[in-house]
Amino acid sequence: MLEDALLKIRFNRGDKDALCRIYQKYKNDLLKLAVALLNDTGLAEDVLNDTFVSFTESAGKLRLTGNLKSFLTTCVANHARNVYRQRQRKKTLELDEALQIKANTIEPEQSVILAEEYPLLQNAMDQLTYEQRETVILHCCSGLRFRQIAGLQNISVNTAKSRYRYGLNKLRTILNSELENEKS
């Protein structure tokens, strides 16, 4: 926390080293979040790039209070939502292509586990509305509070909580039915 506070002060003064340190510290978490939200590594990389460029442009205007990781997570979620909407409008990608994750971003020893569990989960996630998926991922994986998610989605805290609950219920139903199908 103290390191983040110092990094923010240095970054606000235009320090390049501070920017590099922030990038090195949070790049993997943010990329993972973008991949989870968009289910596309290429787009996730674009989101990370856009997030850091816009973050850099905020140097000097950055608020000194608040958590840096939450701030960056919110930035990634906002950029990912914009990308998702653009993608929905264009509809250039097929669903099957969107489900694929490039092999260069997944470690070889993990790919076997992912081949069984990750596509199942992603398939279930794709059946949720984007808002529900975003709420579930941000709360479950990034550890954002409902208050923060509500602020991000411009909704009330109770709506964020109900989105999370409905999303989880739906996921459970889908995952259970998929498991039953596999067994039968």
Added chain:
Amino acid sequence: MKKAKSTEKHIKDIYTNKLHVTANSSLDKRVLTNSMNALEKLKDVMSANPQPGIWSTVARSRIAQLAAAAVIIIATCLFFIQQQQTREIKKQEITQTPKSPAELTTFASLSFAYRQGGMEMVEEMCDKALKMAGPRPASVSMQEFFEEINNGNSERKEL
């Protein structure tokens, strides 16, 4: 509830432990180059409009402003309290001025004088009492003098 918790745990486990996504060097290079370019552009703008110092940032914060206001209020209160206390002490000194040589030489007033200024103050009080009592012949002893002023005091009380 338990089912919801287990689903939550399952999702968390997959995303945090089983999904290993790492940014490769080409992505690092791309992001950092773009960010540095953006920072360079911004620095030109920032140099035209210099950033405020750390003290001005601190002074602008609400907590610092509240603390400063609290200090000013406390200092003003303390000043007024001190002023009032000095006034009360002066009043007490005025009211405590003895009216007769007998009152000046009582045990209470002498001990008060000793506490205020030591033996010098006691001597001063005795001098005052002598002056108030008026001139006396040199043959009068201290005991006779005290008896005389004490009798005078008791007569005044009887009256």
